[in-house]
Amino acid sequence: MFDCVIIGGGPSGLNAALILARGRKNIMLFDDDNPRNAVTHESHGFITRDGVKPSEFKRQAKADLMKYPNLTMYNERVVDLKKETQCFVIYTESNKIYESRKVILATGLKDVLPPIDGIHNFYGTSLFSCPFCDGWELKDQPLVLITENPSAFHKAKLIFNWSRDLVVCTNGKEIFSKEQQELLLKNKIEVIEETISCLEGLAGNLSAIRFKNQRQLKRKAGFVTTNLVQASPLAESLGCVLTKNGGIETDNFGRTNIEGVYGCGDISKSAPMQVIVAAGEGTKAAMGVINDLVNEEF
Template identity: 60%
Template sequence: MILDCVVIGGGPSGLSAALVLGRARKNIILFDEDKPRNAVTHESHGFITRDGIKPSEFKKVAKADLIKYPNISVHNQRVVDIKKENNYFLIYSADGNTYQSRKVILSTGLKDVLPSIKGINKFYGTSVFICPFCDGWELKDRALVVIGEDERIFHLTKLISNWSKDIIVCTNGNTVLTADQKQLLLSKKIAVTESEILSLEGVDGNLKRVLFKNGKEIVRDGGFMVTGLEQASPLAEKLGCLIKKNGGIDTDEFGRTSVEGVYASGDNSLSTSPQLITAASEGSKVASRVILDLIDEDF
């Protein structure tokens, strides 16, 4: 059987896309390797009716919604390769099976590359986060550190100031802020240190201190950081999709990539914020475009 669409990636974007496609009577498969970007996250926030839900529980509830539709199949498998032949796609899964589909949605997401700082992994997802919209409320009014090694740290610090006024900016030995930016931060009583960080210390995932290689230290209750980002899957590159300078998959406003029949949804285009509700919305929008394109082809 030739499928109407294959959705690769079982995050909120892929799950949402699968639901919209299924309810449009399209025969689809959702492939979910189950290696989410938010694996370290204990709770997800900002999604109405699901605020505070565990990511694993969110996925469980979402898949229960999907399996009610007989035209939706969920395969807990990794897709190892995709090839386009004429107007169809051959999808190869890790268990050795091959599938044929008219359309493909890549909801494969991104991977965070953390700053190379000793101990940072112990606190990531518990008391040090990347998105204030997701976790700012939990750290409100605390003594926070903002860690970043490039110019994005200024924008992040401005955001964090909405939730706490007790902020220290650490660039980990990098000169990335302009003189004007430093002066503006200081005028807001936000201290800046460019000293190289030795390690983060705390107990049971709760940050307590930031230690520097010059022997100094600061006491902090939590923080946020700027991370590097890279594609979680090489499939877009294998298909020949155009990649933007920032590493995101290049798409139009409807999620269509440079390869006809291939769409991207979620944060892998690096054009949306890393929020649960935003990713789900993106999946719904892209799936709607796939449906319209299929109808146009068949009508």
């Protein structure tokens, strides 16, 4: 039986694995290698790793982990997880079954893009979700914010920090209050409420937003508000309590309401969603597991 199985090998799961391995626990990490940032070429904002390709980050992380003989990594999806009296039973897609005393869920989130023709062609190359991640590269450029979300006012203010040339497209929705509209106008941010018919461009490079009324807005880059959903149903099927915004509720050491189940990284939706934060949360969850195992065993 393993001391801990980690499900998900993004930055949170990989850092959890590092701390658990160094904590001398017998652990296994499962990852089906479909991270949230797979669409991007560069990841920013992690000191010593600024601008790294996400796949290279992962390769380096796995190389760091290779030196710990008490850790096994499998490139495989976990399809089910059951809590028994003494342990958790883990089922993989190749019908293998494993047992573990603790489980860390580091399965991440998925971005659901607004249903606009062509939008997938540009997400991660010229349309991004987070100005903290990609604002620097787009600074002072004419930008678009595509959003149907009422929280867009704050996002528009944030993007304005990187570029003063901003147009917000709400795709047919009326999402701003009168006061917000006035403030946007005061800062020369145009709001277009017309329905978008498609996005145009080549090889991942956006060139224009075309509207149903045939108007065309020329923009080479920008941001889009996505709907974030859990990448895996495992937490919910185990009975983990979800927060109002669909994150998994955890304490400061990643403990969920299910004893022995920990969560870290984007899945909690409680902290800013960035690689460095996810890695830090992985550390905290691993420390939670080690603390709890030590208390049980001592």
